[in-house]
Amino acid sequence: MALKHFDEMSFQEALAQPGLLIVDFWADWCGPCKLLGPVIEQLAMSYTGRAVVGKVNVDDEPELAQRYGIMSIPSVLFFKDGQEIDRKIGVMPPQEFIKVIDANI
């Protein structure tokens, strides 16, 4: 499944769905976010049909970023059935995200 680019509305729609939602908060000017990009894309592919994976650009959606207390990017938030269950801040290899996903899928 292709990586979803969320805006406020599509994010709310995704949050309303049951199951796992993974959201990467990023920005153009953030070097480490570029490092994480391919990892998030890989996760989207690997978990097609089992989890929804998307990104939120904090410059395009500043209110959304603020509402979720994004103070450092990249920040990857994990939601299950609409509730935040975990968040990972900073760059890390795929295994760290896979651990959270597999434990909650």
Add this chain to the structure above:
Amino acid sequence: MNYDLIVLGSGPAGLAAAVAARGRGKSALVIGNRWEDSPLAKAERLDNYLGLPGRTGYELLEAFHRHAEDAGVCFAVGRAISLMAWNGFTVTVGTDMYQGRALVMAPGVVRQTKYPGEQEFLGRGVSYCATCDGMLYRGRDVVVAGRTPDAPEEAKFLQSIGCRVTYTAPKRPAELDGSIPFVQAGRLEIRGEQAVTSVSLDGTELPCACVFVLRASLAPTDLLPGLETEGGYIKVDRAMRTNVEGVFACGDCTGAPLQVAKAVGEGHVAGLSACEYLDRQNA
């Protein structure tokens, strides 16, 4: 940009590793701060580097750099801020990204003892990178704890994007822009609840939303969690291999004696080991 070998650290160890790799026909990128700013460059006299007694640290470093440049080593000046060990190694330096197939860590020894609250609030009001996180704090109070020569420049950047900056250091740097308030302090304590709310500077509390702790380099274990250390140094075997495949370490970061002669020797070994690793990958 892709390289065979990425070297983190532009001191004697890193340069020796890069030169050794070039000798084996591998491409090498050395990422590091300006060598003129390194502590070694300020050493007045070295008498224990074989064949070159009585030189200043500056002279030795200059010669090492010239050798590396002549050998075709590539350079990126700056601090490696994040590292992804996946499908090789990718490193960010500011907004630039570099890819390598093997990694040599030669960051030297940098005083890395974290301030109270630093680890706790990392990512929640503590940041190591002004260009990475500054935009999230536009219009808010931030403190720059400058512990590296390029910190004043990063403070200026933060100010230019609209952060209200206060700079703190044990001594006021000459390069600090006059318009940035300065607080002289040696002791720093970061405070907050869910996120940082203030910083205590030698006992005086200053409200702020973010503290940018800018040291010369990130601790190797911050860049690469899972890297094994022993007694505060990176653990290596005789081939300068760390516990992470494809990652080698050399120089002061592997421990005593903290001497140029040792750094160069270990750098050479690390470079050769990295080449051997790369050749095995290709086989």
